[in-house]
Amino acid sequence: MLVEKIVTRFSDTDGLGHINNTMLPVWFEGARNPIFQIFTPDLSLKKWQLILAKFDVEFHGELFYGEDIELRSGISRIGSSSFDVYQEAWQDGRKCASGTAVHVHFDHEEKASKPLSDDLKEKLLKHPFSKDD
Template identity: 50%
Template sequence: MFRTTVIPRFGDFDGLKHANNISIAIWFEQARTPIFRIFTPDLDLSYENWKLIMARTEYEYVGEMFLGPDVEIITYISRIGNSSFVVTQEAWQDDRKGAIGRSTIVHYDFINKTSVPLPDEIRKELEKHFKEEEQNK
């Protein structure tokens, strides 16, 4: 599991003083960087070296977040398949959950345009950050 602290910017909030939906997506993207480093430690974005493609993202807004307090993003792996995995993220502010994000990411060969099975060493690293997602009640 990874923890990332985000310092919200004034522009991350709308006229109702709530965190803008797109800002939350950007916070989650920022907090996925440690996952990306498992596959590409130097984050080389060249076509030949990047190994991941985003297949799906979804966001669930479960509470309000406001300008002021920092936001903690908790990131973990909630599913590992043959060539894909799900990253689940939670945004917390003042000990209250404000949003949940899920991203399905595929291990991908951009040159041959096909998914590729996760190598054993990568799978083991992902398993270190595995946590079953708690179901909201």
């Protein structure tokens, strides 16, 4: 599992005084950078090998400005050409949001998915995380 800390900003809040729900997909995507680097170590968009097929976010509780948020990320499923990244946002010892992003290993020139190599699968397996962890 990968862990990243987010320091909330005043601009992250909404009119109700808590963190705007639109921030979670942005934070979750940023926390996936170490996973992206498995495929493209320098994060060069010219060499990018992934597409996002689907993502969801489930809210379990409010997040508040002025308190750090811990993002937890890891691999929850590996298929033949796709994999799931499961993520959670924690604040004050509470799981406040969770989500899953489905990524596909993709050849942008051919416009087609491509199989995950055994080496890529092995690297992904170094970051396991499931909803039950």
